[in-house]
Amino acid sequence: MEYRLSPQQEMVRDTARKFAREVCEPIAAEIDKSHRFPRETFDKMTECGITAVGFPVAYGGTGLDKLAQVLVTEEIARKCAATAAIFSIHQGTAWTIHLFGTEDQKQKYLRPLLTGGVIGAFSLTEPNAGSDASNVQTIAVEEEDCYVLNGTKCFCSNGGQAGIFVILAMTNPELKTRGISAFIVEKGTPGLSIGKTEDKMGICASDTSELIIKDLRVPKENLLGKLNRGFNHALASIDGSRITVAAAQALGIAEEALDLSVQYVKDRVQFGKPIAVQQGLQWYIADMKTRIEAARSLTYRAAALVDQGEPYATLGAMAKYFASETAVYVTNRAIQLHGGYGFMRDYPLERMYRDAKITEIYEGTSEIQKLVISREVIGKIQ
Protein backbone atom coordinates (compact mmCIF):
# COMPACT_ATOMS: atom_id res chain seq x y z
CA MET A 1 0.00 0.00 0.00
CA GLU A 2 1.46 3.30 -1.14
CA TYR A 3 1.50 5.74 1.74
CA ARG A 4 3.33 8.94 1.02
CA LEU A 5 2.61 12.55 0.26
CA SER A 6 3.12 13.94 -3.24
CA PRO A 7 5.86 16.58 -3.64
CA GLN A 8 3.08 19.19 -3.99
CA GLN A 9 1.49 18.10 -0.72
CA GLU A 10 4.87 18.20 1.00
CA MET A 11 5.46 21.76 -0.19
CA VAL A 12 1.94 22.76 0.84
CA ARG A 13 2.56 21.26 4.29
CA ASP A 14 5.96 22.93 4.67
CA THR A 15 4.58 26.29 3.58
CA ALA A 16 1.64 25.99 5.99
CA ARG A 17 4.07 24.99 8.75
CA LYS A 18 6.17 28.09 8.15
CA PHE A 19 3.06 30.27 7.96
CA ALA A 20 1.73 28.84 11.23
CA ARG A 21 5.04 29.39 12.97
CA GLU A 22 5.56 32.92 11.70
CA VAL A 23 2.01 34.30 11.53
CA CYS A 24 -0.25 32.27 13.84
CA GLU A 25 1.94 31.27 16.77
CA PRO A 26 3.16 34.75 17.82
CA ILE A 27 -0.40 35.99 18.40
CA ALA A 28 -2.08 32.76 19.54
CA ALA A 29 -2.00 33.57 23.27
CA GLU A 30 -3.01 37.20 22.76
CA ILE A 31 -6.05 36.51 20.58
CA ASP A 32 -7.15 33.73 22.93
CA LYS A 33 -6.96 36.02 25.94
CA SER A 34 -8.65 38.98 24.28
CA HIS A 35 -11.11 36.90 22.21
CA ARG A 36 -9.98 38.85 19.16
CA PHE A 37 -10.82 37.54 15.69
CA PRO A 38 -7.52 37.55 13.71
CA ARG A 39 -8.86 39.13 10.55
CA GLU A 40 -5.32 40.02 9.43
CA THR A 41 -4.34 36.35 9.52
CA PHE A 42 -7.26 35.44 7.28
CA ASP A 43 -6.16 38.10 4.79
CA LYS A 44 -2.62 36.71 4.78
CA MET A 45 -4.03 33.22 4.23
CA THR A 46 -5.93 34.51 1.22
CA GLU A 47 -2.82 36.25 -0.09
CA CYS A 48 -0.75 33.07 -0.20
CA GLY A 49 -3.62 30.89 -1.35
CA ILE A 50 -4.15 28.85 1.82
CA THR A 51 -7.89 29.54 1.64
CA ALA A 52 -7.93 28.07 -1.88
CA VAL A 53 -6.23 24.75 -1.10
CA GLY A 54 -8.13 21.73 -2.33
CA PHE A 55 -10.71 23.47 -4.53
CA PRO A 56 -11.07 23.39 -8.33
CA VAL A 57 -8.70 25.53 -10.40
CA ALA A 58 -11.70 26.93 -12.31
CA TYR A 59 -12.70 28.97 -9.23
CA GLY A 60 -9.23 30.05 -8.18
CA GLY A 61 -8.32 26.93 -6.24
CA THR A 62 -5.27 24.70 -6.32
CA GLY A 63 -7.14 21.69 -7.70
CA LEU A 64 -9.06 19.12 -5.66
CA ASP A 65 -6.96 17.78 -2.80
CA LYS A 66 -8.66 16.95 0.49
CA LEU A 67 -5.46 15.60 1.99
CA ALA A 68 -3.78 18.97 1.40
CA GLN A 69 -6.65 20.67 3.27
CA VAL A 70 -6.02 18.27 6.13
CA LEU A 71 -2.29 19.02 6.14
CA VAL A 72 -2.86 22.78 6.21
CA THR A 73 -5.47 22.58 8.99
CA GLU A 74 -3.21 20.29 11.01
CA GLU A 75 -0.20 22.61 10.73
CA ILE A 76 -2.19 25.71 11.68
CA ALA A 77 -3.93 23.89 14.56
CA ARG A 78 -0.54 23.00 16.01
CA LYS A 79 0.14 26.67 16.63
CA CYS A 80 -3.36 28.14 16.97
CA ALA A 81 -6.47 25.96 17.07
CA ALA A 82 -8.79 28.98 16.89
CA THR A 83 -7.22 30.07 13.60
CA ALA A 84 -7.51 26.50 12.31
CA ALA A 85 -11.20 26.54 13.25
CA ILE A 86 -11.80 29.83 11.43
CA PHE A 87 -9.98 28.55 8.34
CA SER A 88 -11.45 25.06 8.19
CA ILE A 89 -15.03 26.14 8.86
CA HIS A 90 -14.62 28.73 6.14
CA GLN A 91 -13.43 25.97 3.81
CA GLY A 92 -16.33 23.77 4.94
CA THR A 93 -18.79 26.44 3.78
CA ALA A 94 -16.97 26.73 0.47
CA TRP A 95 -17.05 22.93 0.21
CA THR A 96 -20.87 22.94 0.43
CA ILE A 97 -21.08 25.45 -2.43
CA HIS A 98 -18.50 23.42 -4.38
CA LEU A 99 -20.57 20.26 -3.98
CA PHE A 100 -24.04 21.63 -4.67
CA GLY A 101 -23.70 25.07 -6.28
CA THR A 102 -24.64 25.83 -9.87
CA GLU A 103 -21.96 27.18 -12.20
CA ASP A 104 -23.30 30.73 -11.64
CA GLN A 105 -23.32 30.29 -7.88
CA LYS A 106 -19.76 29.00 -7.90
CA GLN A 107 -18.51 31.91 -9.99
CA LYS A 108 -20.37 34.38 -7.82
CA TYR A 109 -19.70 32.92 -4.37
CA LEU A 110 -16.98 30.26 -4.42
CA ARG A 111 -14.38 32.46 -6.08
CA PRO A 112 -14.60 35.30 -3.50
CA LEU A 113 -14.42 32.74 -0.70
CA LEU A 114 -11.30 31.16 -2.15
CA THR A 115 -9.42 34.19 -3.41
CA GLY A 116 -11.29 37.36 -2.47
CA GLY A 117 -10.82 37.48 1.29
CA VAL A 118 -14.53 36.90 1.95
CA ILE A 119 -15.20 34.67 4.96
CA GLY A 120 -17.79 31.88 4.83
CA ALA A 121 -20.17 30.61 7.51
CA PHE A 122 -22.47 27.60 7.57
CA SER A 123 -25.58 27.69 9.73
CA LEU A 124 -27.74 24.70 10.56
CA THR A 125 -27.81 24.67 14.39
CA GLU A 126 -30.67 26.25 16.32
CA PRO A 127 -31.43 26.43 20.03
CA ASN A 128 -33.64 23.33 19.69
CA ALA A 129 -31.95 21.69 16.75
CA GLY A 130 -28.44 20.42 17.46
CA SER A 131 -27.80 16.74 16.86
CA ASP A 132 -31.52 16.51 15.98
CA ALA A 133 -31.58 18.67 12.90
CA SER A 134 -35.15 17.60 12.09
CA ASN A 135 -36.32 20.14 14.63
CA VAL A 136 -35.18 23.16 12.58
CA GLN A 137 -37.68 25.95 13.17
CA THR A 138 -36.35 28.56 10.78
CA ILE A 139 -38.99 28.71 8.06
CA ALA A 140 -38.60 29.59 4.40
CA VAL A 141 -41.81 30.53 2.60
CA GLU A 142 -41.80 30.59 -1.18
CA GLU A 143 -42.98 33.75 -2.87
CA GLU A 144 -42.98 34.65 -6.55
CA ASP A 145 -39.32 35.63 -6.92
CA CYS A 146 -37.83 34.69 -3.58
CA TYR A 147 -37.95 32.72 -0.35
CA VAL A 148 -38.77 34.63 2.82
CA LEU A 149 -36.87 33.30 5.84
CA ASN A 150 -37.74 33.78 9.50
CA GLY A 151 -36.10 32.27 12.58
CA THR A 152 -33.07 32.27 14.82
CA LYS A 153 -29.81 30.37 14.36
CA CYS A 154 -27.24 29.85 17.08
CA PHE A 155 -23.61 28.79 17.45
CA CYS A 156 -22.84 29.91 13.90
CA SER A 157 -19.05 29.67 13.52
CA ASN A 158 -17.56 32.73 11.73
CA GLY A 159 -21.11 34.20 11.88
CA GLY A 160 -20.11 37.69 12.97
CA GLN A 161 -17.29 37.88 10.41
CA ALA A 162 -18.73 36.19 7.35
CA GLY A 163 -19.58 37.80 4.04
CA ILE A 164 -21.28 34.71 2.63
CA PHE A 165 -23.57 32.38 4.57
CA VAL A 166 -25.10 29.01 3.83
CA ILE A 167 -28.30 28.89 5.89
CA LEU A 168 -30.64 25.93 6.28
CA ALA A 169 -34.38 26.45 6.70
CA MET A 170 -37.62 24.46 6.58
CA THR A 171 -39.31 24.75 3.22
CA ASN A 172 -41.79 22.00 4.11
CA PRO A 173 -42.12 21.52 7.91
CA GLU A 174 -44.36 18.46 7.52
CA LEU A 175 -41.61 16.53 5.82
CA LYS A 176 -39.18 17.14 8.71
CA THR A 177 -35.60 16.54 7.50
CA ARG A 178 -36.94 15.93 3.99
CA GLY A 179 -38.37 19.43 4.03
CA ILE A 180 -35.19 21.37 4.70
CA SER A 181 -33.47 23.49 2.03
CA ALA A 182 -30.16 25.34 1.88
CA PHE A 183 -29.75 28.98 0.82
CA ILE A 184 -26.80 31.20 0.04
CA VAL A 185 -27.17 34.56 1.76
CA GLU A 186 -24.91 37.58 1.44
CA LYS A 187 -23.98 39.69 4.43
CA GLY A 188 -25.93 42.93 4.49
CA THR A 189 -29.08 41.42 3.00
CA PRO A 190 -31.96 43.16 4.83
CA GLY A 191 -33.44 40.80 7.40
CA LEU A 192 -30.17 39.13 8.41
CA SER A 193 -28.56 40.46 11.56
CA ILE A 194 -25.96 39.17 13.97
CA GLY A 195 -27.16 38.57 17.52
CA LYS A 196 -25.20 37.50 20.54
CA THR A 197 -21.53 36.60 20.14
CA GLU A 198 -20.82 33.58 22.33
CA ASP A 199 -18.25 33.59 25.12
CA LYS A 200 -16.66 30.17 24.76
CA MET A 201 -14.42 27.87 26.78
CA GLY A 202 -11.98 27.33 23.90
CA ILE A 203 -11.11 28.47 20.35
CA CYS A 204 -11.84 31.90 21.86
CA ALA A 205 -10.44 33.92 18.98
CA SER A 206 -12.92 32.35 16.59
CA ASP A 207 -16.32 33.97 16.24
CA THR A 208 -19.44 32.05 17.21
CA SER A 209 -22.60 34.07 16.81
CA GLU A 210 -26.35 34.02 16.77
CA LEU A 211 -28.08 34.86 13.51
CA ILE A 212 -31.38 36.69 13.73
CA ILE A 213 -33.42 36.17 10.59
CA LYS A 214 -36.47 38.36 10.12
CA ASP A 215 -38.29 38.60 6.79
CA LEU A 216 -35.02 37.80 5.01
CA ARG A 217 -35.78 37.73 1.28
CA VAL A 218 -33.46 35.33 -0.51
CA PRO A 219 -33.61 35.38 -4.34
CA LYS A 220 -34.70 32.07 -5.85
CA GLU A 221 -31.41 31.67 -7.67
CA ASN A 222 -29.73 31.45 -4.25
CA LEU A 223 -31.37 28.13 -3.39
CA LEU A 224 -28.35 25.85 -2.96
CA GLY A 225 -28.85 22.38 -4.38
CA LYS A 226 -32.30 20.90 -4.65
CA LEU A 227 -35.46 22.09 -2.91
CA ASN A 228 -36.16 20.04 0.24
CA ARG A 229 -32.81 18.24 -0.09
CA GLY A 230 -30.89 20.69 2.10
CA PHE A 231 -30.49 18.30 4.99
CA ASN A 232 -28.91 15.64 2.80
CA HIS A 233 -26.70 18.27 1.22
CA ALA A 234 -25.64 19.44 4.68
CA LEU A 235 -24.84 15.89 5.80
CA ALA A 236 -22.85 15.20 2.65
CA SER A 237 -20.92 18.40 3.14
CA ILE A 238 -20.26 17.76 6.84
CA ASP A 239 -19.10 14.22 6.00
CA GLY A 240 -16.20 15.86 4.19
CA SER A 241 -15.61 18.90 6.36
CA ARG A 242 -15.46 16.99 9.63
CA ILE A 243 -12.27 15.37 8.35
CA THR A 244 -10.66 18.81 8.26
CA VAL A 245 -12.60 20.90 10.78
CA ALA A 246 -12.45 18.36 13.58
CA ALA A 247 -10.12 15.45 12.80
CA ALA A 248 -7.21 17.42 11.30
CA GLN A 249 -7.58 20.17 13.86
CA ALA A 250 -7.55 17.65 16.70
CA LEU A 251 -4.54 15.91 15.21
CA GLY A 252 -2.59 19.18 15.06
CA ILE A 253 -3.40 20.10 18.67
CA ALA A 254 -2.40 16.63 19.88
CA GLU A 255 0.90 16.61 17.97
CA GLU A 256 1.95 19.96 19.36
CA ALA A 257 1.02 18.93 22.91
CA LEU A 258 3.15 15.82 22.52
CA ASP A 259 6.13 17.77 21.13
CA LEU A 260 5.97 20.22 24.03
CA SER A 261 5.72 17.31 26.47
CA VAL A 262 8.70 15.43 25.03
CA GLN A 263 10.83 18.57 25.28
CA TYR A 264 9.63 19.22 28.81
CA VAL A 265 10.30 15.76 30.25
CA LYS A 266 13.84 15.93 28.88
CA ASP A 267 14.50 19.39 30.33
CA ARG A 268 12.70 19.15 33.66
CA VAL A 269 14.96 17.84 36.41
CA GLN A 270 13.48 16.40 39.59
CA PHE A 271 15.21 14.12 42.07
CA GLY A 272 18.47 14.94 40.28
CA LYS A 273 17.45 13.54 36.89
CA PRO A 274 15.33 14.57 33.93
CA ILE A 275 11.80 13.30 34.58
CA ALA A 276 11.99 11.51 31.20
CA VAL A 277 13.86 8.68 32.96
CA GLN A 278 10.72 7.80 34.95
CA GLN A 279 9.12 4.79 33.32
CA GLY A 280 5.62 5.83 34.32
CA LEU A 281 6.04 9.06 32.36
CA GLN A 282 7.67 7.24 29.43
CA TRP A 283 4.51 5.18 29.15
CA TYR A 284 2.41 8.33 29.01
CA ILE A 285 4.51 9.49 26.08
CA ALA A 286 4.18 6.09 24.36
CA ASP A 287 0.39 6.15 24.76
CA MET A 288 0.15 9.70 23.46
CA LYS A 289 2.31 8.98 20.40
CA THR A 290 0.53 5.72 19.56
CA ARG A 291 -2.91 7.31 19.65
CA ILE A 292 -1.69 10.26 17.57
CA GLU A 293 -0.29 7.97 14.88
CA ALA A 294 -3.54 5.96 14.82
CA ALA A 295 -5.52 9.20 14.53
CA ARG A 296 -3.26 10.36 11.71
CA SER A 297 -3.70 7.12 9.80
CA LEU A 298 -7.49 7.37 10.03
CA THR A 299 -7.57 11.04 9.13
CA TYR A 300 -5.19 10.85 6.17
CA ARG A 301 -6.91 7.72 4.88
CA ALA A 302 -10.34 9.33 5.12
CA ALA A 303 -9.03 12.34 3.18
CA ALA A 304 -7.39 10.07 0.61
CA LEU A 305 -10.75 8.32 0.07
CA VAL A 306 -12.35 11.69 -0.71
CA ASP A 307 -9.59 12.36 -3.25
CA GLN A 308 -10.01 8.91 -4.79
CA GLY A 309 -13.75 9.34 -5.16
CA GLU A 310 -14.48 6.43 -2.83
CA PRO A 311 -17.15 6.43 -0.09
CA TYR A 312 -15.65 8.15 2.94
CA ALA A 313 -18.48 8.96 5.38
CA THR A 314 -17.83 6.09 7.80
CA LEU A 315 -14.05 6.38 7.89
CA GLY A 316 -14.43 10.17 8.19
CA ALA A 317 -16.67 9.67 11.23
CA MET A 318 -14.12 7.29 12.75
CA ALA A 319 -11.30 9.78 12.10
CA LYS A 320 -13.31 12.61 13.66
CA TYR A 321 -14.34 10.56 16.68
CA PHE A 322 -10.92 9.06 17.34
CA ALA A 323 -8.78 12.13 16.60
CA SER A 324 -10.91 14.44 18.75
CA GLU A 325 -10.85 12.08 21.73
CA THR A 326 -7.11 11.69 21.18
CA ALA A 327 -6.65 15.46 21.31
CA VAL A 328 -8.49 15.69 24.62
CA TYR A 329 -6.58 12.69 26.02
CA VAL A 330 -3.17 13.96 24.86
CA THR A 331 -3.62 17.57 26.02
CA ASN A 332 -4.87 16.30 29.39
CA ARG A 333 -1.83 14.05 29.75
CA ALA A 334 0.47 16.82 28.55
CA ILE A 335 -0.73 19.11 31.33
CA GLN A 336 -0.18 16.30 33.82
CA LEU A 337 3.38 15.86 32.58
CA HIS A 338 3.99 19.60 32.92
CA GLY A 339 2.62 19.60 36.47
CA GLY A 340 1.89 23.05 37.88
CA TYR A 341 3.44 24.76 34.87
CA GLY A 342 0.97 23.05 32.58
CA PHE A 343 -1.87 24.59 34.57
CA MET A 344 -0.52 28.13 34.19
CA ARG A 345 -1.65 30.49 31.48
CA ASP A 346 2.00 31.37 30.78
CA TYR A 347 2.23 28.05 28.95
CA PRO A 348 0.13 27.18 25.89
CA LEU A 349 -1.09 23.80 27.16
CA GLU A 350 -4.11 24.97 29.14
CA ARG A 351 -5.28 26.79 26.01
CA MET A 352 -4.74 23.68 23.91
CA TYR A 353 -6.71 21.59 26.43
CA ARG A 354 -9.64 24.03 26.24
CA ASP A 355 -9.37 24.18 22.45
CA ALA A 356 -9.25 20.39 22.07
CA LYS A 357 -12.63 19.93 23.74
CA ILE A 358 -14.62 21.52 20.91
CA THR A 359 -13.37 18.91 18.45
CA GLU A 360 -15.42 16.29 20.32
CA ILE A 361 -18.52 18.43 19.94
CA TYR A 362 -18.78 20.35 16.70
CA GLU A 363 -19.28 18.86 13.23
CA GLY A 364 -21.29 16.15 15.02
CA THR A 365 -20.57 15.02 18.57
CA SER A 366 -18.59 11.85 19.33
CA GLU A 367 -21.92 10.17 20.07
CA ILE A 368 -23.32 11.10 16.65
CA GLN A 369 -20.13 9.76 15.03
CA LYS A 370 -20.67 6.45 16.79
CA LEU A 371 -24.21 6.37 15.43
CA VAL A 372 -22.90 6.95 11.90
CA ILE A 373 -20.28 4.22 12.33
CA SER A 374 -22.53 1.61 13.97
CA ARG A 375 -25.33 2.12 11.44
CA GLU A 376 -22.88 1.37 8.67
CA VAL A 377 -21.36 -1.63 10.45
CA ILE A 378 -24.59 -3.24 11.70
CA GLY A 379 -26.78 -2.28 8.77
CA LYS A 380 -30.55 -2.52 8.85
CA ILE A 381 -31.95 -4.38 11.85
CA GLN A 382 -34.95 -6.55 10.97
Added chain:
Amino acid sequence: MKIIVCIKQVPDTNDVKIDPVTGTLIRQGVPSIINPDDLNALEQALRLKDSHKDVHVTVLCMGPPQADVAIRQAYAMGADKAILLSDRVFAGSDTWATATILAAAIRRIGDFDIIFCGRQAIDGDTAQVGPEIAEFLDIPQITYVRDLVIKGSTVRAERMVEDGHMVIEAPMPVLLTAIKELNKPRYPRMQLIYKAYSPEADIVAWNNGDIDADLTQIGVKNSPTNVKKSFVPVKEKHCIELTGTSRAIATGLVDELKKLHII
Protein backbone atom coordinates in the same frame (compact mmCIF):
# COMPACT_ATOMS: atom_id res chain seq x y z
CA MET B 1 13.37 44.17 -17.76
CA LYS B 2 14.94 40.74 -17.42
CA ILE B 3 16.13 39.58 -14.04
CA ILE B 4 18.10 36.43 -13.25
CA VAL B 5 18.11 35.29 -9.64
CA CYS B 6 20.77 32.80 -8.54
CA ILE B 7 19.73 30.56 -5.68
CA LYS B 8 21.35 27.74 -3.76
CA GLN B 9 19.81 24.86 -1.86
CA VAL B 10 21.45 24.54 1.55
CA PRO B 11 20.95 22.43 4.67
CA ASP B 12 18.87 24.24 7.25
CA THR B 13 21.64 25.28 9.62
CA ASN B 14 19.20 25.52 12.49
CA ASP B 15 19.55 21.76 12.49
CA VAL B 16 23.05 21.30 11.16
CA LYS B 17 26.03 20.02 13.10
CA ILE B 18 29.71 19.78 12.22
CA ASP B 19 31.42 16.41 12.34
CA PRO B 20 34.16 16.97 14.93
CA VAL B 21 36.45 14.42 13.25
CA THR B 22 36.23 15.40 9.58
CA GLY B 23 35.28 19.05 10.12
CA THR B 24 32.58 18.81 7.44
CA LEU B 25 28.84 19.48 7.71
CA ILE B 26 26.69 16.52 8.71
CA ARG B 27 23.98 16.79 6.05
CA GLN B 28 22.27 13.48 6.64
CA GLY B 29 18.67 13.83 7.75
CA VAL B 30 18.86 17.62 7.71
CA PRO B 31 16.06 19.34 5.77
CA SER B 32 17.11 21.42 2.77
CA ILE B 33 15.96 24.98 2.25
CA ILE B 34 16.59 27.80 -0.19
CA ASN B 35 19.47 29.87 1.20
CA PRO B 36 17.86 32.73 3.19
CA ASP B 37 19.74 35.63 1.51
CA ASP B 38 18.81 34.17 -1.90
CA LEU B 39 15.14 34.37 -0.89
CA ASN B 40 15.66 38.10 -0.25
CA ALA B 41 17.14 38.41 -3.75
CA LEU B 42 14.19 36.53 -5.25
CA GLU B 43 11.67 38.56 -3.25
CA GLN B 44 13.14 41.84 -4.51
CA ALA B 45 13.04 40.58 -8.09
CA LEU B 46 9.40 39.60 -7.61
CA ARG B 47 8.60 43.01 -6.11
CA LEU B 48 10.08 44.65 -9.20
CA LYS B 49 7.87 42.34 -11.26
CA ASP B 50 4.83 43.36 -9.19
CA SER B 51 5.53 47.08 -9.50
CA HIS B 52 6.92 47.40 -13.04
CA LYS B 53 5.59 46.37 -16.41
CA ASP B 54 7.24 43.64 -18.46
CA VAL B 55 9.55 42.19 -15.85
CA HIS B 56 10.61 38.60 -16.40
CA VAL B 57 12.25 36.67 -13.56
CA THR B 58 14.38 33.60 -14.21
CA VAL B 59 15.68 31.54 -11.32
CA LEU B 60 18.99 29.75 -11.75
CA CYS B 61 20.18 27.07 -9.37
CA MET B 62 23.23 24.82 -9.53
CA GLY B 63 22.90 21.67 -7.50
CA PRO B 64 22.24 17.96 -7.42
CA PRO B 65 18.92 16.61 -8.80
CA GLN B 66 17.41 16.99 -5.31
CA ALA B 67 17.62 20.76 -5.75
CA ASP B 68 14.59 20.36 -8.02
CA VAL B 69 12.40 21.16 -5.01
CA ALA B 70 14.22 24.48 -4.53
CA ILE B 71 13.58 25.71 -8.07
CA ARG B 72 9.94 24.59 -7.89
CA GLN B 73 9.54 26.49 -4.64
CA ALA B 74 11.05 29.58 -6.30
CA TYR B 75 8.60 29.13 -9.16
CA ALA B 76 5.73 28.83 -6.65
CA MET B 77 6.81 32.16 -5.16
CA GLY B 78 6.21 33.74 -8.56
CA ALA B 79 9.25 33.32 -10.83
CA ASP B 80 8.45 33.04 -14.55
CA LYS B 81 11.09 30.46 -15.35
CA ALA B 82 13.38 28.18 -13.37
CA ILE B 83 16.52 26.41 -14.49
CA LEU B 84 18.31 23.65 -12.59
CA LEU B 85 21.97 23.26 -13.51
CA SER B 86 22.91 19.74 -12.69
CA ASP B 87 25.79 17.67 -14.00
CA ARG B 88 28.35 15.30 -12.53
CA VAL B 89 31.14 17.50 -13.90
CA PHE B 90 29.90 20.32 -11.64
CA ALA B 91 30.25 18.26 -8.46
CA GLY B 92 32.61 19.53 -5.78
CA SER B 93 32.98 22.97 -7.37
CA ASP B 94 34.28 25.74 -5.12
CA THR B 95 33.22 29.36 -5.48
CA TRP B 96 35.47 30.00 -8.49
CA ALA B 97 34.19 26.95 -10.36
CA THR B 98 30.57 27.61 -9.33
CA ALA B 99 30.76 31.19 -10.55
CA THR B 100 32.31 29.92 -13.80
CA ILE B 101 29.35 27.57 -14.29
CA LEU B 102 26.72 30.15 -13.36
CA ALA B 103 28.34 32.76 -15.63
CA ALA B 104 28.29 30.24 -18.51
CA ALA B 105 24.59 29.57 -17.87
CA ILE B 106 23.86 33.31 -17.76
CA ARG B 107 25.68 33.78 -21.09
CA ARG B 108 23.50 31.01 -22.50
CA ILE B 109 20.36 32.79 -21.22
CA GLY B 110 21.86 35.85 -22.92
CA ASP B 111 19.54 38.76 -22.32
CA PHE B 112 19.49 40.22 -18.80
CA ASP B 113 19.39 43.56 -16.99
CA ILE B 114 19.87 42.52 -13.38
CA ILE B 115 21.50 39.47 -11.83
CA PHE B 116 20.43 39.09 -8.24
CA CYS B 117 22.27 36.86 -5.75
CA GLY B 118 22.07 36.45 -2.02
CA ARG B 119 24.94 37.91 -0.05
CA GLN B 120 26.27 34.51 0.99
CA ALA B 121 25.16 30.94 1.61
CA ILE B 122 24.70 29.76 5.18
CA ASP B 123 26.61 26.53 4.55
CA GLY B 124 29.83 28.23 3.43
CA ASP B 125 29.54 31.91 4.30
CA THR B 126 32.03 32.92 1.59
CA ALA B 127 30.08 35.72 -0.14
CA GLN B 128 32.28 35.16 -3.21
CA VAL B 129 30.05 33.65 -5.89
CA GLY B 130 28.02 36.78 -6.68
CA PRO B 131 31.05 39.08 -7.08
CA GLU B 132 32.90 36.42 -9.10
CA ILE B 133 29.98 36.09 -11.53
CA ALA B 134 30.08 39.88 -12.04
CA GLU B 135 33.81 39.72 -12.72
CA PHE B 136 33.48 36.84 -15.18
CA LEU B 137 30.71 38.68 -17.03
CA ASP B 138 32.56 41.99 -16.76
CA ILE B 139 29.60 43.94 -15.39
CA PRO B 140 29.31 46.27 -12.39
CA GLN B 141 28.31 44.87 -9.02
CA ILE B 142 26.74 46.31 -5.89
CA THR B 143 26.97 44.03 -2.86
CA TYR B 144 25.08 44.05 0.46
CA VAL B 145 22.03 45.80 -1.01
CA ARG B 146 19.43 46.81 1.59
CA ASP B 147 17.33 49.09 -0.60
CA LEU B 148 16.88 49.45 -4.31
CA VAL B 149 15.32 51.88 -6.78
CA ILE B 150 15.21 51.52 -10.55
CA LYS B 151 15.73 54.79 -12.45
CA GLY B 152 15.47 54.33 -16.19
CA SER B 153 18.39 52.16 -17.22
CA THR B 154 20.25 52.49 -13.92
CA VAL B 155 19.82 51.10 -10.44
CA ARG B 156 20.35 53.10 -7.29
CA ALA B 157 21.11 50.92 -4.30
CA GLU B 158 21.79 51.43 -0.65
CA ARG B 159 24.80 49.29 0.16
CA MET B 160 25.13 48.38 3.81
CA VAL B 161 28.59 48.67 5.35
CA GLU B 162 29.65 48.09 8.92
CA ASP B 163 29.09 51.61 10.22
CA GLY B 164 26.48 52.99 7.85
CA HIS B 165 25.54 52.73 4.20
CA MET B 166 26.65 53.94 0.79
CA VAL B 167 24.33 55.03 -2.00
CA ILE B 168 25.61 53.66 -5.29
CA GLU B 169 24.25 54.06 -8.78
CA ALA B 170 25.18 51.70 -11.58
CA PRO B 171 24.01 51.20 -15.15
CA MET B 172 22.30 47.98 -16.07
CA PRO B 173 23.23 45.21 -16.66
CA VAL B 174 24.37 44.94 -13.07
CA LEU B 175 24.85 42.27 -10.45
CA LEU B 176 23.41 42.86 -6.98
CA THR B 177 23.73 40.83 -3.79
CA ALA B 178 20.88 40.98 -1.28
CA ILE B 179 20.98 41.04 2.51
CA LYS B 180 18.15 40.14 4.85
CA GLU B 181 17.43 43.81 5.64
CA LEU B 182 16.23 44.26 2.04
CA ASN B 183 12.79 42.71 2.52
CA LYS B 184 10.73 39.90 4.00
CA PRO B 185 10.31 37.07 1.48
CA ARG B 186 6.78 36.02 0.60
CA TYR B 187 5.37 32.54 1.04
CA PRO B 188 4.99 30.28 -1.98
CA ARG B 189 1.46 30.66 -3.37
CA MET B 190 -0.53 27.49 -2.94
CA GLN B 191 -1.99 27.65 -6.46
CA LEU B 192 1.52 28.06 -7.89
CA ILE B 193 2.85 25.07 -5.93
CA TYR B 194 0.55 22.85 -7.97
CA LYS B 195 1.40 24.72 -11.16
CA ALA B 196 5.11 24.28 -10.42
CA TYR B 197 4.63 20.52 -10.61
CA SER B 198 2.48 20.64 -13.75
CA PRO B 199 3.75 20.35 -17.34
CA GLU B 200 2.79 23.96 -18.06
CA ALA B 201 5.46 25.29 -15.68
CA ASP B 202 8.49 26.72 -17.47
CA ILE B 203 11.01 24.65 -15.55
CA VAL B 204 14.01 23.06 -17.23
CA ALA B 205 17.12 21.13 -16.30
CA TRP B 206 20.41 21.94 -18.00
CA ASN B 207 23.67 20.03 -17.95
CA ASN B 208 27.06 21.17 -19.15
CA GLY B 209 26.13 20.29 -22.70
CA ASP B 210 23.61 23.13 -22.57
CA ILE B 211 25.92 25.82 -21.21
CA ASP B 212 29.37 24.69 -22.37
CA ALA B 213 31.28 25.84 -19.29
CA ASP B 214 35.08 25.57 -19.57
CA LEU B 215 35.82 22.06 -18.31
CA THR B 216 39.32 23.12 -17.19
CA GLN B 217 37.79 25.56 -14.70
CA ILE B 218 35.04 23.54 -13.04
CA GLY B 219 34.43 20.58 -10.76
CA VAL B 220 36.34 19.40 -7.76
CA LYS B 221 39.62 18.89 -9.64
CA ASN B 222 39.77 22.42 -10.99
CA SER B 223 38.68 24.20 -7.86
CA PRO B 224 41.57 26.28 -6.51
CA THR B 225 40.16 26.45 -2.99
CA ASN B 226 41.83 24.06 -0.61
CA VAL B 227 39.97 23.56 2.65
CA LYS B 228 42.51 22.77 5.31
CA LYS B 229 40.11 22.58 8.21
CA SER B 230 36.53 23.52 9.06
CA PHE B 231 35.77 24.54 12.58
CA VAL B 232 33.56 26.75 14.68
CA PRO B 233 35.72 29.59 15.97
CA VAL B 234 36.05 29.66 19.72
CA LYS B 235 35.69 33.10 21.21
CA GLU B 236 38.55 33.76 23.60
CA LYS B 237 38.73 36.48 26.18
CA HIS B 238 41.91 37.57 27.90
CA CYS B 239 41.68 39.60 31.08
CA ILE B 240 44.49 41.58 32.60
CA GLU B 241 43.95 42.79 36.13
CA LEU B 242 45.67 46.05 37.04
CA THR B 243 46.23 46.72 40.70
CA GLY B 244 47.85 49.39 42.82
CA THR B 245 47.19 53.07 43.26
CA SER B 246 44.85 54.90 40.92
CA ARG B 247 47.86 56.50 39.23
CA ALA B 248 49.55 53.11 38.76
CA ILE B 249 46.36 51.59 37.32
CA ALA B 250 45.88 54.51 34.93
CA THR B 251 49.48 54.35 33.75
CA GLY B 252 49.27 50.60 33.35
CA LEU B 253 46.08 50.96 31.33
CA VAL B 254 47.67 53.49 28.99
CA ASP B 255 50.66 51.18 28.51
CA GLU B 256 48.43 48.22 27.70
CA LEU B 257 46.36 50.22 25.21
CA LYS B 258 49.55 51.42 23.53
CA LYS B 259 50.80 47.86 23.26
CA LEU B 260 47.58 46.94 21.46
CA HIS B 261 47.97 49.98 19.19
CA ILE B 262 44.57 51.27 20.31
CA ILE B 263 46.10 54.60 21.35
